[in-house]
Structures are given as C-alpha cells and as structure tokens.
Amino acid sequence: MGSYKGVIKKVFEKGGRQSFLMDDDNWYGLSFDKVDAQDGDKAKFDWDTNGKYKNVIKGTCVIKKGTGSAGAGGGSSNYAQKEKYWAEKEVRDIGTQQKISYAGALNTAVCMVNAMLERELLNLGGKKADAWDAFEAYVNDLAETLYVRIQSAPEYHEQLMSGAPFQDQQGPEGTEAPEEEEDEDEGDW
Numbered sequence: 001m002g003s004y005k006g007v008i009k010k011v012f013e014k015g016g017r018q019s020f021l022m023d024d025d026n027w028y029g030l031s032f033d034k035v036d037a038q039d040g041d042k043a044k045f046d047w048d049t050n051g052k053y054k055n056v057i058k059g060t061c062v063i064k065k066g067t068g069s070a071g072a073g074g075g076s077s078n079y080a081q082k083e084k085y086w087a088e089k090e091v092r093d094i095g096t097q098q099k100i101s102y103a104g105a106l107n108t109a110v111c112m113v114n115a116m117l118e119r120e121l122l123n124l125g126g127k128k129a130d131a132w133d134a135f136e137a138y139v140n141d142l143a144e145t146l147y148v149r150i151q152s153a154p155e156y157h158e159q160l161m162s163g164a165p166f167q168d169q170q171g172p173e174g175t176e177a178p179e180e181e182e183d184e185d186e187g188d189w
Helices: 078-118 128-152 157-161
Strands: 002-014 017-022 027-031 042-050 053-056 062-064
Antiparallel strands (some): 002 017, 042 062
C-alpha cells in the first residue's frame, strides 16, 4: 500500500472503469469509483496493488482542477511516446503508400511504352537524344494518367466492377481508352 500525489497525464475510461496515467509514468485504476478529472489536474490518493496492477483505494482520491501540467514529472511516458509514434506513423504510411502507388504506375507506364515500341505502335522520332526525351515524356505522362486512374478507382469501383467495357465507363478526364482504328490492308476474308 502507498500514497501518491502528482499530476494526471492522461485520463482513460473504458467499460465504465477509469484509470489515470500519472506523472510517475504509472497507471492507477479507479475501477468503477469514477472522479471528475482531466489531463493536467493534480490528484492525491492512496493505492494498493492487485497482482501487477496499482489500484486507487475507494474514497481516497482528491482532485485539484487544472493546477498541474500534464507534461510535468519525469519526462514523457511510454504511453505518450507510443501515442506520438502511432500518430506520426499514420502520416508516414500515407506518404509511403502514395510513393508506392506512383512507382507502380511508373513501372507500368515503362512496360506499356516498351510494348508499344516493340509492336511499332509508337514512333519516338529520329535522333537518339530526341527519342530519349520523347520516351521519358511519354512515360511520365502515361504514369500520371495511370496514377490518377488508380487513385480514383475507389470512387468508380462499382462502375469498374459492372463488367461494362472500359469505353462505356465515365471516369476522370483523360482516362478514356483509345479508339480502335480499322486496318485498311485487311481486305476480304
């Protein structure tokens, strides 16, 4: 059994039970004996342990409103560090996923342009330096088009899954499939 007096870093409630993360970086449970407390309030109470848990003894918790600093005490807690990590990770993950999506669109564009060149569906010009610039520009434009299409896919998911030909889909501007040209050399079969 012990007594504690300090600043509440975090008030947590779940399932009708209340707990405090105090400035000593320990959690103290109040069970169903709730008190009106907020982050930054000072608390004074007696506590006892139940296994590995520290529990506030019923009726001993006294709160002084807003007199403390939620960051006071022995540095940032593991809880605060974890909360910060996960918040920052979410932002990092969004940026990482956008980079991965664009890289996928860029790789697909390179493959498509190479396939068009092999089948002589695309002519990049005469000089090698001009051809490289044209290749790079065509790949970048195609990658951007594919990236927009990929990013807008959730919005048009139902249309895409309907089974209608791509040409019948109403998508973002610039995502229409090219029209087929008739080959004049086919003749009669």
